[in-house]
Amino acid sequence: MSVSAELSEQLLRLTLDALPVYLLLLDAAGGIIFANAAWTRFTRAVGLCTPHAGVGEDYFALCETLPGCDARAFRTAAASIRDVLHGRRESCSSEFSCETGEGRSWYELHARRVETKGRPLLVVTHLDITARKQAKENAIRQHAELAHIARVATAGEIMAGVAHELNQPLTAISNYAQGCVTRLRDGVAAGELTGALSQIMRLAQKSGDIIRRTRNMARKSPPRRSTLNVNDLVHEVLQILHHELVAHGVTVHIQLAEDLPSVFGDAVQVHQVLTNLVLNAIAAVKQMDHAQRELHVTSHARRRSVEVSVIDSGPGFAETPDKLFEPFHTTKPDGLGMGLTISRSIVEAHGGTMRAERAADRTAFRFWLPIQGGAAGV
Numbered sequence: 001m002s003v004s005a006e007l008s009e010q011l012l013r014l015t016l017d018a019l020p021v022y023l024l025l026l027d028a029a030g031g032i033i034f035a036n037a038a039w040t041r042f043t044r045a046v047g048l049c050t051p052h053a054g055v056g057e058d059y060f061a062l063c064e065t066l067p068g069c070d071a072r073a074f075r076t077a078a079a080s081i082r083d084v085l086h087g088r089r090e091s092c093s094s095e096f097s098c099e100t101g102e103g104r105s106w107y108e109l110h111a112r113r114v115e116t117k118g119r120p121l122l123v124v125t126h127l128d129i130t131a132r133k134q135a136k137e138n139a140i141r142q143h144a145e146l147a148h149i150a151r152v153a154t155a156g157e158i159m160a161g162v163a164h165e166l167n168q169p170l171t172a173i174s175n176y177a178q179g180c181v182t183r184l185r186d187g188v189a190a191g192e193l194t195g196a197l198s199q200i201m202r203l204a205q206k207s208g209d210i211i212r213r214t215r216n217m218a219r220k221s222p223p224r225r226s227t228l229n230v231n232d233l234v235h236e237v238l239q240i241l242h243h244e245l246v247a248h249g250v251t252v253h254i255q256l257a258e259d260l261p262s263v264f265g266d267a268v269q270v271h272q273v274l275t276n277l278v279l280n281a282i283a284a285v286k287q288m289d290h291a292q293r294e295l296h297v298t299s300h301a302r303r304r305s306v307e308v309s310v311i312d313s314g315p316g317f318a319e320t321p322d323k324l325f326e327p328f329h330t331t332k333p334d335g336l337g338m339g340l341t342i343s344r345s346i347v348e349a350h351g352g353t354m355r356a357e358r359a360a361d362r363t364a365f366r367f368w369l370p371i372q373g374g375a376a377g378v
């Protein structure tokens with residue numbers, strides 16, 4: 001080897017060893033033929049009992065023995081890496097995690113095929129993305145906490161209405177029970193009270209439902225996604241806010257698409273979006289004469305999304321629509337100005353979009369959520 005070739009090999013080795021990413025070179029059978037210093041340090045740190053940091057061993061088998069290796073994620077990654085190795089694709093990247101001395105660490109795996117003298121080789125890098133992952137998880141947690149605080153505030157706001165709403169079934173229960181007692185005293189056969197007792201059961205159930213719905217709103221639940229029918233959530237929100245709507249003389253028109261496709265989302269959060277929009281609509285129409293207080297809630301199936309519109313006959317807004325979604329923007333003396341900010345961020349976290357529109361005598365807030373299993377987009 002000439003001096004300059006030797007020097008350039010040394011430089012190359014120094015450069016590869018200086019890289020913070022773990023870099024490996026695999027042969028066509030998946031055997032490790034080269035590993036840089038970062039990988040060597042990593043194998044020591046995780047206590048991997050292998051000589052020469054795994055050089056000469058099978059890369060795939062070795063990774064599966066990493067402590068706490070997320071085997072399922074690694075097998076998916078390994079399948080893509082083998083595809084690259086066999087020339088079925090140029091490159092691939094995926095994520096997997098394992099236990100290190102400092103807890104669980106996350107890595108982004110990249111693989112690229114190169115050829116030397118007609119021989120295929122694979123350059124594999126492991127990039128530590130733990131800090132990025134943790135920052136994202138913290139952001140999600142903080143978002144969920146903020147959303148929870150806002151829900152508790154909203155639940156407090158509507159509590160008087162809920163108490164009023166409960167009053168009606170409780171009074172009816174009391175009346176039915178009183179009637180049963182009187183009739184029993186009058187010597188009526190117990191069997192004849194079945195109708196009244198069934199009513200008591202139904203009303204008690206109804207009261208329980210009202211309490212459950214309000215508790216769900218204030219409950220601190222970790223974000224949990226499931227298959228949702230948005231129409232059901234619309235009905236539930238309008239039931240919770242029934243008292244507010246009646247108390248302010250709002251005429252409600254509901255037009256929901258039949259056979260609306262499901263979306264995959266967090267019921268508590270989508271519920272929160274609808275509640276915010278309906279409460280804003282009530283606040284808007286309150287400024288109009290009684291005869292002009294209207295609320296329309298509609299749902300439509302679009303090509304790839306479900307569209308929900310909350311439209312009111314209020315005075316509208318003078319700002320640009322996007323201004324309304326800015327944090328702490330409020331025109332209400334007791335408003336926080338966070339309702340729309342949180343609503344839009346919830347919708348966007350679900351892969352959807354939200355917009356405000358002002359037409360002649362209508363204010364519309366619309367949002368789109370991707371259909372379950374479909375790609376995002378309207």
Ligand SMILES: Nc1ncnc2c1ncn2[C@@H]1O[C@H](COP(=O)(O)OP(=O)(O)OP(=O)(O)O)[C@@H](O)[C@H]1O
Pocket residue numbers: 276280281284312314315316317324325329330331332334335336337338339340341363
């Ligand atoms: N339906 C609507 N019609 C007219 N203006 C609206 C409507 N909805 C919202 N706005 C305007 O957007 C502002 C921001 O709404 P947002 O829901 O974010 O906050 P808020 O209702 O003021 O307070 P809160 O945080 O309690 O919800 C409102 O103060 C109001 O000026």
Ligand SMILES: [Mg+2]
Pocket residue numbers: 276279280338339340
């Ligand atoms: Mg609001």
